[in-house]
Amino acid sequence: MSGLFITLEGVEGVGKSTNLLFIAQWLQRHRIDFVQTREPGGTPLAEEIRELLLARRNEAVDPTAELLLIFAARAQHFNQVITPALAGGRWVVSDRFTDATYAYQGAGRGLPVAVIADLEAMVQHQRQPDLTLYLDLDVTTGLARASQRGQLDRFEQEEKLFFERVRQGYLERVAANPQRFAVINAAHPLDEVQRQIAARLQQLVDGIPPKNSADS
Numbered sequence: 001m002s003g004l005f006i007t008l009e010g011v012e013g014v015g016k017s018t019n020l021l022f023i024a025q026w027l028q029r030h031r032i033d034f035v036q037t038r039e040p041g042g043t044p045l046a047e048e049i050r051e052l053l054l055a056r057r058n059e060a061v062d063p064t065a066e067l068l069l070i071f072a073a074r075a076q077h078f079n080q081v082i083t084p085a086l087a088g089g090r091w092v093v094s095d096r097f098t099d100a101t102y103a104y105q106g107a108g109r110g111l112p113v114a115v116i117a118d119l120e121a122m123v124q125h126q127r128q129p130d131l132t133l134y135l136d137l138d139v140t141t142g143l144a145r146a147s148q149r150g151q152l153d154r155f156e157q158e159e160k161l162f163f164e165r166v167r168q169g170y171l172e173r174v175a176a177n178p179q180r181f182a183v184i185n186a187a188h189p190l191d192e193v194q195r196q197i198a199a200r201l202q203q204l205v206d207g208i209p210p211k212n213s214a215d216s
């Protein structure tokens with residue numbers, strides 16, 4: 001039996017890394033065999049591409065070059081890690097996946113959705129995550145949380161308006177795919193956020209589709 005594919009999405013500082021740890025512990029407690037991974041990245045080559053993408057540089061990065069690098073990393077990750085794990089019955093939990101491309105390169109950078117959709121079809125065919133946990137938070141709070149970390153990477157240097165567009169892009173993805181997304185209100189205290197995540201995971205185990213409300 002194929003494993004299930006879970007992705008975690010959201011703008012800067014919503015708490016993806018923090019909650020990925022919680023999800024890993026939840027799956028371990030429920031004796032579910034899983035692979036924890038991330039995008040861009042997840043294989044040695046894809047991690048090298050991640051470094052290229054995140055590095056601050058004097059040369060402006062062309063948005064199309066950025067998009068193609070992201071999908072190059074994704075092709076490697078999808079074919080070398082995600083697909084074999086799922087085929088072997090393991091679950092896959094990924095910190096970001098293609099929804100991030102629609103949000104950052106589509107809504108954020110203004111690249112055409114049709115181009116992203118073509119690359120998506122080429123790389124992952126029809127495969128979509130079984131559940132996407134979208135952590136929603138206002139951009140000001142997210143950036144304030146993220147700013148507690150060290151030096152900003154190339155994406156983190158973007159202006160607030162860029163992240164507002166990204167958040168809007170995510171919300172449009174949620175509206176277009178209500179059967180796949182579970183919206184988690186990341187403004188709540190961490191224990192409440194994790195209570196909501198655990199409830200969604202339990203629904204997935206029980207075969208119940210998400211209801212897509214931020215405060216259930």
Ligand code: Z5A
Nearest residue numbers: 013014015016017018039040096100101104145155189190
């Ligand atoms: N990118 C792209 O452009 N296109 C794509 O297709 C893909 C990615 C796949 C790297 O992603 C960049 O790649 C990303 C978009 C681009 N850049 N940006 N921006 P990343 O996921 O590795 O980087 P990130 O977005 O900066 O995520 P992060 O650094 O891992 O942040 P986070 O995981 O969302 O937050 P956190 O580190 O878990 O939490 C931040 C702080 O908030 C921390 O102190 C926590 O303790 C605190 N926190 C967390 N939850 C709470 C709650 N509920 N209350 C209070 N405080 C909290």
